[in-house]
Amino acid sequence: MRNAIELDRLTRSYGRRRGIVDLEVEVHEGEVFGFLGPNGAGKTTTIRVLMGFIRPTSGRATIFGLDAWSDAPRLHRRIAHLGSDPGYLGELTAAELLRHLARLRGFEPAAWRPLAARLDLDPGVPIRKLSRGNRNKVGLVAVFMGHEPLLVLDEPTSALDPLMQREFLRLVAEARADGRTVFLSSHNLPEVERSCDRIGIIRDGRLVEITTVGALLSGHWRSVNLVLGTPPDPGFFDLPNLEVVASSGRDVHLMVRGDVNPFLARIARLDIRDIAITTPDIEDLFLRYYDDQAGAGQLGPTGAPGAPGPPPPTDGRAPARRVAR
Amino acid sequence: MIVPILQLELRRSRALVAWLVVVGLAYGGFMTAFYPTIRSNTTLVDQYLKVWPKELLAAFGLEGSLADPGVFFNTYIGSLLWPILASIGAILIATRAAADLDRGWIELPLSTPTPRARYLGASIAAQLVSLAVLAAACVGGVLAVGLLVGAPFEPGHFAIAALLAFAFGCGIASVTTLLSVVTLNRGTAGGLAAGIVIAMYLLEVVAKIEPDLAAIAAFSAFHYLEFAAVIDTGTFPWTDVAVFAGVSIVSWGFAVLVFRGRDLVA
Numbered sequence: 001m002r003n004a005i006e007l008d009r010l011t012r013s014y015g016r017r018r019g020i021v022d023l024e025v026e027v028h029e030g031e032v033f034g035f036l037g038p039n040g041a042g043k044t045t046t047i048r049v050l051m052g053f054i055r056p057t058s059g060r061a062t063i064f065g066l067d068a069w070s071d072a073p074r075l076h077r078r079i080a081h082l083g084s085d086p087g088y089l090g091e092l093t094a095a096e097l098l099r100h101l102a103r104l105r106g107f108e109p110a111a112w113r114p115l116a117a118r119l120d121l122d123p124g125v126p127i128r129k130l131s132r133g134n135r136n137k138v139g140l141v142a143v144f145m146g147h148e149p150l151l152v153l154d155e156p157t158s159a160l161d162p163l164m165q166r167e168f169l170r171l172v173a174e175a176r177a178d179g180r181t182v183f184l185s186s187h188n189l190p191e192v193e194r195s196c197d198r199i200g201i202i203r204d205g206r207l208v209e210i211t212t213v214g215a216l217l218s219g220h221w222r223s224v225n226l227v228l229g230t231p232p233d234p235g236f237f238d239l240p241n242l243e244v245v246a247s248s249g250r251d252v253h254l255m256v257r258g259d260v261n262p263f264l265a266r267i268a269r270l271d272i273r274d275i276a277i278t279t280p281d282i283e284d285l286f287l288r289y290y291d292d293q294a295g296a297g298q299l300g301p302t303g304a305p306g307a308p309g310p311p312p313p314t315d316g317r318a319p320a321r322r323v324a325r
Numbered sequence: 326m327i328v329p330i331l332q333l334e335l336r337r338s339r340a341l342v343a344w345l346v347v348v349g350l351a352y353g354g355f356m357t358a359f360y361p362t363i364r365s366n367t368t369l370v371d372q373y374l375k376v377w378p379k380e381l382l383a384a385f386g387l388e389g390s391l392a393d394p395g396v397f398f399n400t401y402i403g404s405l406l407w408p409i410l411a412s413i414g415a416i417l418i419a420t421r422a423a424a425d426l427d428r429g430w431i432e433l434p435l436s437t438p439t440p441r442a443r444y445l446g447a448s449i450a451a452q453l454v455s456l457a458v459l460a461a462a463c464v465g466g467v468l469a470v471g472l473l474v475g476a477p478f479e480p481g482h483f484a485i486a487a488l489l490a491f492a493f494g495c496g497i498a499s500v501t502t503l504l505s506v507v508t509l510n511r512g513t514a515g516g517l518a519a520g521i522v523i524a525m526y527l528l529e530v531v532a533k534i535e536p537d538l539a540a541i542a543a544f545s546a547f548h549y550l551e552f553a554a555v556i557d558t559g560t561f562p563w564t565d566v567a568v569f570a571g572v573s574i575v576s577w578g579f580a581v582l583v584f585r586g587r588d589l590v591a
Contacts, residue, residue: 014590048589048590051432051435051436053432053435053588053589053590054588054589054590055588073438073439073440073441074438076435076436076437076438076439077438079436080436081432081436083429083432083433083436085429086429086430086432086433087425087427087428087429087430088430088433089333089337089430091337100329100333101433101434101437103329104329104330104434104437104438104439105437105438106438142433
């Protein structure tokens with residue numbers, strides 16, 4: 001599999017300020033790669049290096065085998081980019097802006113029209129009069145109106161309503177179906193969970209982990225709340241991947257990690273009145289990388305050495321979001 | 326690829342240039358409308374001007390009789406109106422690269438296959454067109470009003486004056502462009518450029534009122550912005566235009582080099 005993007009010990013600092021440190025990432029052609037991290041983690045710096053706006057302090061960023069800095073204009077024929085907060089010229093209408101960008105990218109001046117219609121964007125309104133959500137639509141139209149093989153998106157849906165977020169996910173899925181590569185920087189975790197094949201998590205400028213969304217979720221704990229007909233026998237839940245978080249008679253709260261089949265086989269013998277099994281969503285997992293600064297470098301929710309214990313009880317949290325199958 | 330950027334940059338400059346042209350035409354036209362009156366009352370005007378300190382008159386470029394078309398133009402337009410209009414126009418338009426980086430606009434065109442040099446080149450071309458329109462309108466406005474009121478103005482001489490005015494504007498714009506891409510901060514670049522213009526103006530005034538310091542005038546752009554001989558005799562100011570052209574080419578050239586090779590971080 002060829003790589004669309006390769007970051008080789010990529011480091012960028014701003015004087016004494018940290019930017020990104022020793023990033024090692026390979027994004028395969030045709031995949032949707034999520035780049036996750038909170039504000040200030042280094043996502044935008046990484047994208048600026050990829051787009052050739054800033055030079056790496058050390059290391060290298062290559063896209064389709066070309067250097068992101070020295071070959072930038074050549075590469076930009078193959079990249080569609082959407083910044084996190086593009087400073088559109090407010091005096092232009094959306095149509096004028098999109099026509100301008102289409103011409104610069106060598107498209108037909110009206111290349112934006114079908115997508116604008118699909119996203120229900122009013123092209124005749126000056127951009128300064130558009131809501132933030134509608135400005136985001138302008139960005140989506142701009143980035144998806146072409147057929148560049150690589151899309152580099154920096155927090156593209158921050159102000160979109162749920163319907164438009166769904167439309168965005170469809171656009172990403174269509175891009176992937178076309179064999180295009182998507183590099184999606186986000187802190188919108190459900191969005192990444194639903195759209196990405198793999199994700200890289202960045203914290204304080206350093207890459208913490210690269211994994212698939214599936215592996216990240218499957219290697220993690222599930223929270224199980226049981227309401228039983230009768231209290232269980234002592235030691236009933238003694239299984240290697242099971243922990244009893246709380247037990248008060250007939251109510252039992254357990255955490256199960258990894259394979260749930262032994263657990264399901266064990267509880268099949270019980271008189272179960274109610275059960276709620278939730279997997280932590282990616283947000284829970286993601287936050288676990290950040291909630292313990294003292295454990296930096298030791299955290300690893302997939303069970304790596306030094307991995308933290310089970311997540312805290314989910315009692316009192318939002319209702320079950322997903323039932324394990 | 327350069328055409329859409331040039332078109333957009335010109336569009337963005339349109340309102341500013343239009344307002345500056347209105348100011349130039351209003352002030353230049355108003356003063357020129359009085360030129361026949363000044364000319365027919367030369368003796369009285371000269372007597373009146375003797376009341377004023379020589380240094381003050383020198384500061385406004387008034388060296389000679391206001392009845393002379395060249396001195397008149399130099400006093401009201403060349404030493405006052407044009408430097409102000411050209412500086413405002415040049416600084417506001419030429420600091421746009423820094424302003425566009427600040428607001429995040431610049432990433433959009435530079436995410437396309439447009440090379441940085443071509444982008445800045447288009448921006449410089451827009452500066453040239455804007456300054457040319459401004460110079461032509463201001464100088465042409467004075468000429469037009471002058472001809473209407475019967476002033477003995479030579480259109481050919483005014484054409485050369487417009488060229489000199491344009492060259493001066495280019496000098497300011499080019500240095501401002503360089504400051505803009507070096508600092509990538511509109512406030513800093515604009516402030517520095519305005520400071521340089523004011524410092525050069527003071528340098529010229531000091532050189533004029535203090536003969537011992539006359540040599541320092543060579544470092545002032547205003548030293549090369551003398552319209553009197555151009556308007557009166559039609560002498561082409563080769564040296565002055567060459568100085569402005571040289572400063573412009575070097576500054577814009579460096580600006581492109583710097584812009585190509587630097588990080589675009591506000």
